[in-house]
Amino acid sequence: MRLNPRTLLLAAVAGIAVVLFGIAVLGDGAKEDSPSDAGAGLLRGTIAVNFEGAGTPHAPISQPFAVEPGSSAFDALTQSLGESKIAYQDFGGDLGYQILGFDGVTLSGNQFWEFRVNGVSSEIGVSGYKVMEGDALEFRVATF
Structure with a gap:
């Protein structure tokens, strides 16, 4: 055929x-x-908390984050660690949030949690800083 x-x-x-x-x-x-x-479309980076000098022994924390563009460092922090692991005070308006502690470890006297971005102390607070791709956000004990 x-x-x-x-x-x-x-x-x-x-x-x-x-x-x-x-x-x-x-x-x-x-x-x-x-x-x-x-x-x-999410921005990714890491959150690190260094407890050295806090007076209370605690292992360092290092966690990834993934947040929408336009998110603040505070948004990345709560997304990564969970709001229940962060002690903070909201001063409202442009003052924003002050970080008081992590995972039950708070500071006293002249100590505070220094907010660092990519290894440099930030001049913008945790609620004002807008996260960028690849940011390494760090909190460490500092004194004044």
């Missing part, structure tokens, strides 16, 4: 159309469910 070349061409085109349609439908669905796309 000999097939007509026109019939073969039509069958090939129809087959390709079905395959492309299947790829388009299944490909989009697979992309939406892909774990590699989870959290796309």
Whole structure:
């Protein structure tokens, strides 16, 4: 039995159309469910808390964070460590939050939690600083 070349061409085109349609439908669905796309657009970095000098022994904390663009360092801190692990006071308005302690460790006298960004003491408070991709946010005991 000999097939007509026109019939073969039509069958090939129809087959390709079905395959492309299947790829388009299944490909989009697979992309939406892909774990590699989870959290796309989030800013990522690390939060570290150094307890050296606090007077209460505690292992250092180091946790990753992933927050929406425009988020403050305080947002990253609460997302990473959980609000229940942070003692703070809200002074409202432009003054924002003062960090008082971490994981039950608070400071006294002339000690405070210094907020550092990428290894440098920040001139902006934890509630005013807007997180950037790759930031290393650190809190360490300091004195005045």
